[in-house]
Amino acid sequence: MGDIAVEATGVSKRFRLYHERNQSLKAAFMRGGRAKFDEFWALQDVDLQIPTGKTFGLIGHNGSGKSTLLKCLAGILVPDRGSIGVHGRVSALLELGAGFHPELSGRDNVYLNGSILGMSRKQIDRSFDEIVDFAGLETFIDTPVKNYSSGMYVRLGFSVAINVDPEILMVDEVLAVGDEAFQRKCMEKFADFREQGRTVVVVSHALSTMRTMCDEVAWLDHGKLLEVGHPRDLVDAYVGRSHEDRVETEPPEGGEQAGHGARWGSGEVTIRSVELLDGDQPVSQVATGQRMTFRMHWKAKKPVEEPVFGIAVHTLDGVHVTGPNTRDVELSTGTLDGEGWLDLHVPRLMLTSGTYELTAAVFDRSVAHAFDHREKLLRFDVTPGTPRDQNGVISLGGSWEIQAQVDSSA
Amino acid sequence: MGDERDRYAQEDVISQFSEVFANRELLGNLVLRELRGKYKGTALGWFWSLLNPLAATLIFTVVFGAILRVTPSVGAGGVQNYTLFLLCALLPWNYFSGVVNAGMAAMLDNANLIKKTAFARHLIVFSATVSLFVTFGIEMLVLAVALLVFGVNPLLWIVPTVLLMLLLAVFATGLALMLSVANVYFRDSAHFVAIALQVLFYATPVIYPISLVSHVHPDSLVARLHIDTLYFWNPLVHFVEAFRALLYQHQLPSLTTCLVVVLSSAASLWLGWVVFNRYSGRLAEEL
Numbered sequence: 001m002g003d004i005a006v007e008a009t010g011v012s013k014r015f016r017l018y019h020e021r022n023q024s025l026k027a028a029f030m031r032g033g034r035a036k037f038d039e040f041w042a043l044q045d046v047d048l049q050i051p052t053g054k055t056f057g058l059i060g061h062n063g064s065g066k067s068t069l070l071k072c073l074a075g076i077l078v079p080d081r082g083s084i085g086v087h088g089r090v091s092a093l094l095e096l097g098a099g100f101h102p103e104l105s106g107r108d109n110v111y112l113n114g115s116i117l118g119m120s121r122k123q124i125d126r127s128f129d130e131i132v133d134f135a136g137l138e139t140f141i142d143t144p145v146k147n148y149s150s151g152m153y154v155r156l157g158f159s160v161a162i163n164v165d166p167e168i169l170m171v172d173e174v175l176a177v178g179d180e181a182f183q184r185k186c187m188e189k190f191a192d193f194r195e196q197g198r199t200v201v202v203v204s205h206a207l208s209t210m211r212t213m214c215d216e217v218a219w220l221d222h223g224k225l226l227e228v229g230h231p232r233d234l235v236d237a238y239v240g241r242s243h244e245d246r247v248e249t250e251p252p253e254g255g256e257q258a259g260h261g262a263r264w265g266s267g268e269v270t271i272r273s274v275e276l277l278d279g280d281q282p283v284s285q286v287a288t289g290q291r292m293t294f295r296m297h298w299k300a301k302k303p304v305e306e307p308v309f310g311i312a313v314h315t316l317d318g319v320h321v322t323g324p325n326t327r328d329v330e331l332s333t334g335t336l337d338g339e340g341w342l343d344l345h346v347p348r349l350m351l352t353s354g355t356y357e358l359t360a361a362v363f364d365r366s367v368a369h370a371f372d373h374r375e376k377l378l379r380f381d382v383t384p385g386t387p388r389d390q391n392g393v394i395s396l397g398g399s400w401e402i403q404a405q406v407d408s409s410a
Numbered sequence: 411m412g413d414e415r416d417r418y419a420q421e422d423v424i425s426q427f428s429e430v431f432a433n434r435e436l437l438g439n440l441v442l443r444e445l446r447g448k449y450k451g452t453a454l455g456w457f458w459s460l461l462n463p464l465a466a467t468l469i470f471t472v473v474f475g476a477i478l479r480v481t482p483s484v485g486a487g488g489v490q491n492y493t494l495f496l497l498c499a500l501l502p503w504n505y506f507s508g509v510v511n512a513g514m515a516a517m518l519d520n521a522n523l524i525k526k527t528a529f530a531r532h533l534i535v536f537s538a539t540v541s542l543f544v545t546f547g548i549e550m551l552v553l554a555v556a557l558l559v560f561g562v563n564p565l566l567w568i569v570p571t572v573l574l575m576l577l578l579a580v581f582a583t584g585l586a587l588m589l590s591v592a593n594v595y596f597r598d599s600a601h602f603v604a605i606a607l608q609v610l611f612y613a614t615p616v617i618y619p620i621s622l623v624s625h626v627h628p629d630s631l632v633a634r635l636h637i638d639t640l641y642f643w644n645p646l647v648h649f650v651e652a653f654r655a656l657l658y659q660h661q662l663p664s665l666t667t668c669l670v671v672v673l674s675s676a677a678s679l680w681l682g683w684v685v686f687n688r689y690s691g692r693l694a695e696e697l
Contacts, residue, residue: 075528078691098526
């Protein structure tokens, strides 16, 4: 095996978008032959070289062609132009447990799925115990898989695929499988893969994972390869770009902001919108370490005594980062009536760069009753700043100091 | 673009045949999946695979043997039994139509597998061929026993019969390969083929002897429409006649029949293979 594990040269893939699905002979005859369809190039002239032993990520917005590219690399789709060269045994995890037969036992399906993924009977015999053990299904392995829970199903699927012993593993958004313990096992397995010098090609929207996991990242946009490079730089550039797209969806001035999450509450006081400010200037992205203000616009239908305001910040994968509220700091909000706003001033934003979800809520004094709870009201981007820390969710804002121990007696 | 694809198809014929061999374990597992999955959860299980031809035999024997009184040709040792005469052709026919039907449904039934995994797609069709061949083999064994019971010893004719069974499998697989992709692009194919199979069943001398067609009065409708000529061009007629010659009459089939059987099998497989490779590249997106 050389330095290049997977190579795409001038790969283009065209899909047909049928106006009217022409799957009947009658329709075909009536139209005098071919169905009417628009052509749509899902990939255009993509040149890509994936080095052996690297973990390589594909990023891009929905419809950018990254999954299509992965399917082409995996040999599921045949490109219309260009060629794909693959050096090594490939295992593709596009859907876990694809090809399981519901009536057959877990054992039979391991053999079936293993051989679909290219394992020989002997190889499966050898790794059978490991597969079952990894999936944690020892007691159920002779039960038909139709009686499995969906979690058991995907766990077995993942376990088979990861034990195929591939030289090149291709993964499409299947990392979020099973419970936390199983996910940790999966991540460990990926780490093992890297250490063993295997090539991993991964497509994911979980940008923080991509940033830490990948050695190199390719950014696709509308079927074209924009750039290949270091994951940190490219993920940041990508987040910056998707933020630009987001500005246009900002709410009209003074109006009710439309969130994309759930909303509940009795409505005596409502949160009309939340703004991000730099000084007095509304912004939609903030750099790490920058000062900023969260401004909540409220409206009270009737006088309400001592309501409690709070916000919560989550990452896109649902990690609760922080949840400041007026009760914890014993702020008296007084009696509210009419309209107004409430500011939370942040001197230095210690979130690392990435995209975050903001939830805002207003409760009664006891915090048992919600007046207005707006889940995921706002999505905002944090761009790289100072401190330059990139990993995890927060920066400690610390500074490093190194000292060598000098032996004074010498 | 078309040229590229043709070249691709041609270059790969040899490597793809060797791929079939390399994939024999996968083929084995797919066959096992078909065989094990088919009757799972039914009380009678495998017995069903024998009950179906049994019911058909009973119906045809009563309707055509007893009521319409079709006279079967005279078999080896002077045996003249409609049921045996029927089975020698009905079992091969059932296998043929089984493979064609299974081939039609193969790609749609396995859509998820095709869209999400990469493997040699023709194996899905082949697995239908092989798994049905197992049932076919069992049925033919039962028939052999029945022939023995009726005093027609088929033992000497087993080897050519098995050869003929394999040729039939090749012939049916070629058609199934073609139809499996056709059905993805045009979903009507399945319905069209259902009717075509029905016509073909009666146009093939399964339930009646071919002598009823070939030895007719020159003024009859059959002769004037040249239906006997049509029969000559139906490869299945030759298959059925060959099976009957070997098992029921204990004769070697005529040279013409042998030639037609071999050539049509080869042609069917070649054509099926070319068509399949030409169109199977886009299966994952068309499904």
